Amino acid sequence: MASESKNKTREIQIKEKVYTTIPFGSQHVALPEPIKFIFDTENEIVKEIKFDIAYVHRGIEKALTTMFDFRKAPYVVGRVCGICSAAHTIPCAVVMERAIGIDREIPDRAKAIRMIALEINRLQSHFLINGHLAEVCGYENVFMHIWRDREMIMDLADMLFGNRVQYDVVCVGGVNRDIPKDKERVLLDKLNEIEKSVEFMEKIFTKDRTLVSRLKGLGVVSKEMALEYGIVGPMARASGVKTDCRVEDDWGLYKDLGFEMVTMEEGDSLARCLVRVRECYESIRIIREAIKSTEEGEISIKVTANPKYEAVCRNEAPRGELFYYVKGTGGIMPDRVRIRTPTLANIPILPEVMKDVSYNDIPPLLMSFDPCIACTGR
Amino acid sequence: MLKMFLTSVLNLFRKPATHLYPFEPYEPFEDYRGRIVWNEEKCTFCMRCEMVCPPGAIKIMIMEDDTKRWLWNPAQCIYCGECVRNCPFGALTQENQYSPPLDKSNKRDWSEIEREAERLKLLWRERLRKKSQAKKSS
Numbered sequence: 001m002a003s004e005s006k007n008k009t010r011e012i013q014i015k016e017k018v019y020t021t022i023p024f025g026s027q028h029v030a031l032p033e034p035i036k037f038i039f040d041t042e043n044e045i046v047k048e049i050k051f052d053i054a055y056v057h058r059g060i061e062k063a064l065t066t067m068f069d070f071r072k073a074p075y076v077v078g079r080v081c082g083i084c085s086a087a088h089t090i091p092c093a094v095v096m097e098r099a100i101g102i103d104r105e106i107p108d109r110a111k112a113i114r115m116i117a118l119e120i121n122r123l124q125s126h127f128l129i130n131g132h133l134a135e136v137c138g139y140e141n142v143f144m145h146i147w148r149d150r151e152m153i154m155d156l157a158d159m160l161f162g163n164r165v166q167y168d169v170v171c172v173g174g175v176n177r178d179i180p181k182d183k184e185r186v187l188l189d190k191l192n193e194i195e196k197s198v199e200f201m202e203k204i205f206t207k208d209r210t211l212v213s214r215l216k217g218l219g220v221v222s223k224e225m226a227l228e229y230g231i232v233g234p235m236a237r238a239s240g241v242k243t244d245c246r247v248e249d250d251w252g253l254y255k256d257l258g259f260e261m262v263t264m265e266e267g268d269s270l271a272r273c274l275v276r277v278r279e280c281y282e283s284i285r286i287i288r289e290a291i292k293s294t295e296e297g298e299i300s301i302k303v304t305a306n307p308k309y310e311a312v313c314r315n316e317a318p319r320g321e322l323f324y325y326v327k328g329t330g331g332i333m334p335d336r337v338r339i340r341t342p343t344l345a346n347i348p349i350l351p352e353v354m355k356d357v358s359y360n361d362i363p364p365l366l367m368s369f370d371p372c373i374a375c376t377g378r
Numbered sequence: 379m380l381k382m383f384l385t386s387v388l389n390l391f392r393k394p395a396t397h398l399y400p401f402e403p404y405e406p407f408e409d410y411r412g413r414i415v416w417n418e419e420k421c422t423f424c425m426r427c428e429m430v431c432p433p434g435a436i437k438i439m440i441m442e443d444d445t446k447r448w449l450w451n452p453a454q455c456i457y458c459g460e461c462v463r464n465c466p467f468g469a470l471t472q473e474n475q476y477s478p479p480l481d482k483s484n485k486r487d488w489s490e491i492e493r494e495a496e497r498l499k500l501l502w503r504e505r506l507r508k509k510s511q512a513k514k515s516s
Contacts, residue, residue: 068432072432075432075458159407159409162407162410
């Protein structure tokens with residue numbers, strides 16, 4: 001008798017609609033980076049979401065026009081974000097070269113080393129976010145496996161460029177350290193090992209029942225929606241939009257090395273994850289080709305002039321299109337610098353996608369969009 | 379199931395993936411960008427390193443008796459190696475060892491040093507100007 005009445009009260013409770021507002025952040029123990037969410041929920045279903053992203057504004061754009069001269073700019077913007085440090089330094093150097101008018105004189109070897117730095121950066125970023133995605137799904141074992149393999153890539157960067165996180169290898173006019181022959185050999189050996197761990201990752205994300213059933217069909221973004229909201233990077237490519245700045249604005253040798261774009265049609269969280277995994281193969285291939293195609297030689301040219309033109313550079317960061325704009329006036333510091341980060345383009349679609357999703361599906365859905373809050377705050 | 383059992387038994391005898399730090403000393407890579415070492419004999423105090431340093435971690439103090447001091451702040455340095463590459467006399471080198479942690483013995487008030495260096499530099503410029511004026515008049 002007693003259990004029956006208990007069941008009845010539970011049924012009544014479930015039938016009733018309970019509206020709750022859940023504030024989350026800006027500083028929260030569970031958040032790796034400061035972002036503020038306000039979830040309006042009906043029972044367990046999220047109905048409305050608000051964001052606040054400018055909690056960690058550091059004024060780097062202003063600093064570039066008032067404190068640091070253009071030669072120091074790549075080192076400064078490397079500190080915008082720890083995960084995509086090389087992805088920031090390269091377009092900054094390229095845009096300064098374009099503003100000076102020397103971007104066509106950069107030696108091929110320098111371009112190849114820039115490409116290697118960017119692709120190593122992309123590999124470690126994709127490993128990081130896929131591990132995180134497994135973790136928020138409650139699959140900590142995979143998280144530890146992927147992050148253990150990521151350590152290999154970090155050590156590779158340490159060996160080549162002298163630091164695990166901040167490569168600082170790119171300067172205006174080229175790069176500032178070459179990759180000698182013996183290191184090239186170690187790099188090629190390590191790439192084989194990394195390829196094996198990418199294969200492991202692909203196997204997990206395509207065959208493992210737990211992850212596939214958790215992520216399949218979650219947060220579907222159709223191709224029309226992706227085009228309408230203008231999302232960028234692997235998130236757009238997972239919805240079938242063919243966009244990649246490595247092809248569209250080629251500052252390196254991507255066209256010469258035959259770059260192939262990875263796209264998928266599904267547009268759900270699993271597809272976004274798998275696009276990232278398959279891009280790792282492409283990155284490994286590009287590093288191999290870049291080493292093969294160039295020989296040791298001149299790595300930088302002397303920069304004598306100041307930036308005097310207006311210039312733009314678009315670079316494919318691990319999270320999508322990264323945009324740099326510089327307006328030079330012939331002085332040692334540019335007149336205006338603008339940085340538009342990929343996460344800023346990917347945020348407007350989030351409230352649309354997260355609507356009518358169960359509250360416990362929000363973490364994997366958010367992680368599949370790969371938000372980088374430090375970049376967005378700048 | 380058998381495969382899983384084998385893996386877990388074999389894992390008992392495998393080495394851990396992490397580094398057992400205090401028991402095994404950690405050696406940085408050969409080309410690691412570590413602390414900056416200054417060679418006083420080669421240095422001419424041309425101030426090039428101070429000019430190119432992105433965070434301003436190098437300061438040169440010109441005392442009132444025209445002696446000069448080279449100061450480096452390991453906590454502000456970003457270890458990019460720009461000073462080493464730009465030094466025309468090879469007075470600066472970069473080791474592959476980590477810089478020592480800050481404690482009471484080596485901690486200095488860097489903002490005080492920056493202010494003092496700026497003040498001394500102004501005085502030095504004033505002295506130079508007076509010297510050149512004296513030369514002209516004579």
